[in-house]
Structures are given as structure tokens and as C-alpha cells.
Amino acid sequence: GQVRKLGVPLLDQHEVIFLLTEQEGEESRVVGAIAIDQTKAAAGLAAVAIFQAENVIMATGGPGGIYDTVVYPAGHLGSTGVALTAGAAAVNLGEWQYGLASVKFRWNVSGSYQQVIPRYFSTNPDGTDEQEFLNNYFPTMSKLATGIFLKGYQWPFDARKTRNFGSSLIDLLVYQETVGKGRRVYLDYGANPKGGEGLAPFGLADLDGEAATYLKNSGADGETPLARLRQMNPMALQLYLDHGIDLSKEPLEIAVCAQHNNGGLKGNRWWESNLRHLFPIGEAAGTHGVYRPGGSALNAGQVGGYRAAEYIAHCYAERTIDRETFRHKYAGQIAAKIQVVRRALQTVGQDGQEMSSFRREFQQRMSQAGAHVRFPALVKTAVQEGEQQYRRILNYEVKLNNPAEILDFFRNRQLCLTHLAVLKSIAAYLERGGGSRGSYLVIE
Ligand SMILES: Cc1cc2nc3c(=O)[nH]c(=O)nc-3n(C[C@H](O)[C@H](O)[C@H](O)COP(=O)(O)OP(=O)(O)OC[C@H]3O[C@@H](n4cnc5c(N)ncnc54)[C@H](O)[C@@H]3O)c2cc1C
Known part of the structure; x- marks a missing residue:
């Protein structure tokens, strides 16, 4: 209601598949995003929309799409992998409820x-x-x-x-x-x-x-x-x-x-990522630790939103890149990302694993090895299998049945990366001698 009252334009049905970034000295920042208009997904490349953005608030929820056995609403898959691909750091990824x-x-x-x-x-x-x-x-x-x-x-x-x-x-x-x-x-x-x-x-x-x-x-x-x-x-x-x-x-x-994912994308006290001008809020942000008091997920989402808004209003309100500069300076980066879309569309009808089976594969791996009962040996194997699976989608060794599945390709690509990041976080904790805590039991 408030958004409509203020006349903020809403672009529903647009799913972000890439963040556009720029290296600034030691640091990187976001400068925009590339999305797919779901209503036009069947049109292939014509569904791609490019946005210039001074700041990006990422309120994409927890990565529930990496598990097979979940209570997240069916469409709530999360997009943590989109930010990880762009270089955003994460924290406590292995801590869930x-x-x-x-x-x-x-x-x-x-x-x-x-x-x-x-x-x-x-x-x-x-x-x-x-x-x-x-x-x-x-x-x-x-x-x-x-x-x-x-x-x-x-x-x-x-x-x-x-x-x-x-x-x-x-x-x-x-x-x-x-x-x-x-x-x-x-x-x-x-x-x-x-x-x-x-x-x-x-x-x-x-x-x-x-x-x-x-x-x-x-x-x-x-x-x-x-x-x-x-x-x-x-x-x-x-x-x-x-x-x-x-x-x-x-x-x-x-x-x-x-x-619920207690961990997530890392932010500072203003909820800003190490990837500057990116503000992960809500469950996408790693604001909780091993335990999370009941009800605090919703509160944390609201607090993060306020903090990010305050910081942007006071420190990042000015546009630092004009439209022309954006067009020219990032043309190469945009072209490279569109080439990924083009290449993915070329898998329509080729031999390879279908998108539904590809997703089931990492979801089942997570529910068996990375959920509330964790066996170190199983986690180790799962990391290796997860790496192989992620390589397969990076190398386009998959199959789309039709161009409309382009969105599933990008969802699977970022979810597959996220599941691998979660497994690696779990494995790192176990390798350091970590045991049962929070919402999981470690069984040697
Ligand atoms: C069954 C259940 C019960 C819960 N009970 C409680 C409770 O009692 N108290 C509590 O505090 N918490 C509870 N939680 C947790 C809490 O509901 C969630 O943490 C919270 O709703 C997450 O809100 P969010 O806005 O961050 O994300 P979400 O509500 O998941 O919204 C994310 C939105 O982003 C969209 N999106 C995702 N990726 C993209 C993309 N790439 N581009 C564009 N849009 C995208 C999604 O479609 C979705 O609309 C519960 C969770 C569940 C599943």
C-alpha cells in the first residue's frame, strides 16, 4: 500500500538472474541487474530486461529451493546464488531451522x-x-x-x-x-x-x-x-x-x-553487503546465528529494510553513474551475460538432463546430507557430487524442453551454486571438529 501511495513503479513478474558489478579499487559495487520477464519467457532473448541501479535491495527470501523436504511456499526458492555469483559474501550458511x-x-x-x-x-x-x-x-x-x-x-x-x-x-x-x-x-x-x-x-x-x-x-x-x-x-x-x-x-x-535459513548473505550494520550498494534484507540476509528466537525472522526483515533505507537516504541518495556512462561502460559485461542466456537457449532439445530432474538431484542431496541429521562422510561425498553437478550446468550439459524453461535454467544454476555453498559451509564446520548444535545433529 505504502509503495503504491508513493507512486513507486512496480515491475511484477521480473526475476533477476544477474547482478551487474564494477570493481572500485579493492572493492566491488553493484550498478544494475538483468532480469527475465516471466510473462515473455517463451520468447527467449526478448524476455531479457536490463536495469541500471544505484542501489539494489535484495529481499529474495531464504534459499528454500535447495531442499527437497521443505515447508517454504512452493514458489519461494530464494536467489542467494545470484548474489554469490556476483561476489557477495555469505555467513552462517549451514545454520537452518x-x-x-x-x-x-x-x-x-x-x-x-x-x-x-x-x-x-x-x-x-x-x-x-x-x-x-x-x-x-x-x-x-x-x-x-x-x-x-x-x-x-x-x-x-x-x-x-x-x-x-x-x-x-x-x-x-x-x-x-x-x-x-x-x-x-x-x-x-x-x-x-x-x-x-x-x-x-x-x-x-x-x-x-x-x-x-x-x-x-x-x-x-x-x-x-x-x-x-x-x-x-x-x-x-x-x-x-x-x-x-x-x-x-x-x-x-x-x-x-x-x-528457515538462519545464515545468508553477509551485511554490515546497515545491511550493506561487501558488494557495495547491495543491501540483502529479510531472510536473504544472514542476520541470525545458531539459534533464532521464534518470530524474529519477520522482525529482522523489517529492521533490515529500515536500516538500509536510512543509509541509502543519507549516504547513497545521489546518482553516481549517468545513463550514457552506464550504456557504454558496462556494454561488454552485459553482452557477456546475454551470451549466457543465448547459450542456455541453445540447449533446447539437445541431449542432457532435464531441468526438473536436475533440480531434484541437488534437492535430494541436500535433504539427505545437509539437513537436520548430518553424517560427516555423507557431507564430504555430497560436496564432491555438488561440485560435479554445478560444473555440468556451467558447461550447459543440460537440456531445456522449450525456450520458456530459460527461467528454470537460471533458477537451477543459482540454486545449485547455493546448495554447494551451504554444503561447503557445513563441511568446513565439521572439518574444524564442529558437532551437534542448533537445529542439527552430527553423527560420526
Ligand atoms: C511455514 C513457515 C512459518 C513461519 N513462521 C514464522 C513465524 O511464526 N515467525 C517468524 O518470524 N518467521 C516465520 N517464518 C519465517 C519467515 O516467514 C520468513 O523468514 C520471511 O517471511 C521471509 O520474508 P522475506 O520477505 O525475506 O522473503 P519471502 O517472503 O520469501 O519473499 C521473497 C520474495 O522474493 C521473490 N524473489 C526471489 N528471487 C527473486 C529474484 N531473483 N528476482 C525477483 N524476485 C525474487 C520471491 O518470489 C518472493 O516473492 C516462517 C516460515 C515458514 C516457511
Whole structure:
């Protein structure tokens, strides 16, 4: 609303694929950007738009597109790799938040979705062989039910909470079922956790103090998780109904998903990158560390926006490069980048890996080797495989089915670089002897 009120021109559907830069002594700065107009992508080169820019605010979100198992909205891929290619530095890239989320409609199953204590079960991929897979790992029903309850406000996976039947043990067991055994995991709101495997039947009266008090104070004393959710938070049921999932009729499939990149592009206290005149803000900026207090992602995005705006208004308001100089001075750089677009378009119909399969390859690598369970040997192999894959796209050893896929080519190119940078950051930490912390467990 504010942008429209001030009459700032908006160019929707333009996706930046390159930043234009200039070396100034020891430092570099951005001077513009090249984008593809998505509405014209099928027209190939005609879709390319070139922008001169005194300053670039980069609010492109976290690089959720590098993972296979994610709760980011489908279109939110991130563009960190565009800035990395231009020479922007990053920080804490390996620090993320992972947690339990539904996969059909992407949504965190935190808060009341856990506090009503649904039944967890797993099945074979074809839905057969239902198992109460948590039961073997908890000594009593009270501990199991309390662990599920606590997931509500201990949502992200936390390496510190995997011991002593902590709530993050549940994420680990879900991971063991889904990634380790190739099974599917569901939350059933129609039934309480089932006893068996040495566990007594579920009873609200047997819950540990904190959970019992909370449910009592919320008036959530219904017989089933569904009844308790209706009492505690009916909107939570409605949300899924709005997305075609009726929790009273079907179980909810879940997985441990990547949710937020705590690291990102490096900035100074004005959110300016080492690549001067570039201001990464929001989740694209690496403003958080190993842990991130809940809610602070949105706040950090707003603070970064204000800081960048203040700095630009006071220090970078003047235009330092006029239109004519821009046209002549950067013509060679622009031509070289357009040549990359031209060359990518030449892969239409040639032999090679298709864009969808190319993306799946690095996404699956990340979810297996670079998510909340990290095996140093797997990370090492993943770095080597990631390097090979990135070389393939740099050498155009891929295939576009039609010119409209040009955007997928550039998305994959920058996402592939980003996944490699994240893996290298993880590998560097492990090589220095780093262990479990934040939202990941390191298993030797
Ligand atoms: C399920 C879920 C729940 C969350 N809950 C919370 C919470 O409770 N509290 C909290 O603080 N945080 C939460 N987060 C994190 C928080 O929502 C995000 O960190 C935040 O929304 C990111 O905002 P952003 O503006 O930086 O990026 P985004 O909202 O991701 O927006 C980035 C935009 O940039 C566009 N874009 C990307 N690349 C390009 C390009 N090359 N050219 C042009 N445009 C581009 C994208 O299309 C997108 O529109 C949650 C995240 C998820 C996924």
C-alpha cells in the first residue's frame, strides 16, 4: 500500500538472474541487474530486461529451493546464488531451522496441532503395515504424550532436546521412518496415541504436570485430539479444510522440513553487503546465528529494510553513474551475460538432463546430507557430487524442453551454486571438529 501511495513503479513478474558489478579499487559495487520477464519467457532473448541501479535491495527470501523436504511456499526458492555469483559474501550458511510440517499442504504442525496430542503412525509407501513407531522409544505413555505435547512450543528440531526423551526425539524418529526406512508418517487426529509395546493406554489424567495444566486451562478435555483441537483452536481445523484436507476424515502426512535459513548473505550494520550498494534484507540476509528466537525472522526483515533505507537516504541518495556512462561502460559485461542466456537457449532439445530432474538431484542431496541429521562422510561425498553437478550446468550439459524453461535454467544454476555453498559451509564446520548444535545433529 505504502509503495503504491508513493507512486513507486512496480515491475511484477521480473526475476533477476544477474547482478551487474564494477570493481572500485579493492572493492566491488553493484550498478544494475538483468532480469527475465516471466510473462515473455517463451520468447527467449526478448524476455531479457536490463536495469541500471544505484542501489539494489535484495529481499529474495531464504534459499528454500535447495531442499527437497521443505515447508517454504512452493514458489519461494530464494536467489542467494545470484548474489554469490556476483561476489557477495555469505555467513552462517549451514545454520537452518528444521521441523515437523505437513507435506500435502505445506504448513508447520506446531502449537495446538501438537498440544492436543495426536496419534503418530507410519506406513509402507503404499499405505499398508501401520505401525506405532514411537512406542518402542519411550518408557511410558506419559513421557510419549508429554513429548508430543511439548513439540507444540518446542517446534524446531533442537539437538539439545533429543536426550532424556525430549521432544526433538520425535523429529529424529520421524526422520528414521521417512528417510531411513522409506516409510510415510502421519498424524491421526481421530485417535489418541495407542498403547502397546509395553506402553499403557493413553489417558489425559496420566499426563505430566505442564501438559495436564495447559490442557485443563485451555478447556481442552475432549476424548480425542480432534475434539480437543475443536475446543482449543477451531481455526486450525478450518485452515486445513480450506486447503482440501479434512482432519476429521483423513490423517495428515508429515515430514521433518527445512523452514528457515538462519545464515545468508553477509551485511554490515546497515545491511550493506561487501558488494557495495547491495543491501540483502529479510531472510536473504544472514542476520541470525545458531539459534533464532521464534518470530524474529519477520522482525529482522523489517529492521533490515529500515536500516538500509536510512543509509541509502543519507549516504547513497545521489546518482553516481549517468545513463550514457552506464550504456557504454558496462556494454561488454552485459553482452557477456546475454551470451549466457543465448547459450542456455541453445540447449533446447539437445541431449542432457532435464531441468526438473536436475533440480531434484541437488534437492535430494541436500535433504539427505545437509539437513537436520548430518553424517560427516555423507557431507564430504555430497560436496564432491555438488561440485560435479554445478560444473555440468556451467558447461550447459543440460537440456531445456522449450525456450520458456530459460527461467528454470537460471533458477537451477543459482540454486545449485547455493546448495554447494551451504554444503561447503557445513563441511568446513565439521572439518574444524564442529558437532551437534542448533537445529542439527552430527553423527560420526
Ligand atoms: C511455514 C513457515 C512459518 C513461519 N513462521 C514464522 C513465524 O511464526 N515467525 C517468524 O518470524 N518467521 C516465520 N517464518 C519465517 C519467515 O516467514 C520468513 O523468514 C520471511 O517471511 C521471509 O520474508 P522475506 O520477505 O525475506 O522473503 P519471502 O517472503 O520469501 O519473499 C521473497 C520474495 O522474493 C521473490 N524473489 C526471489 N528471487 C527473486 C529474484 N531473483 N528476482 C525477483 N524476485 C525474487 C520471491 O518470489 C518472493 O516473492 C516462517 C516460515 C515458514 C516457511
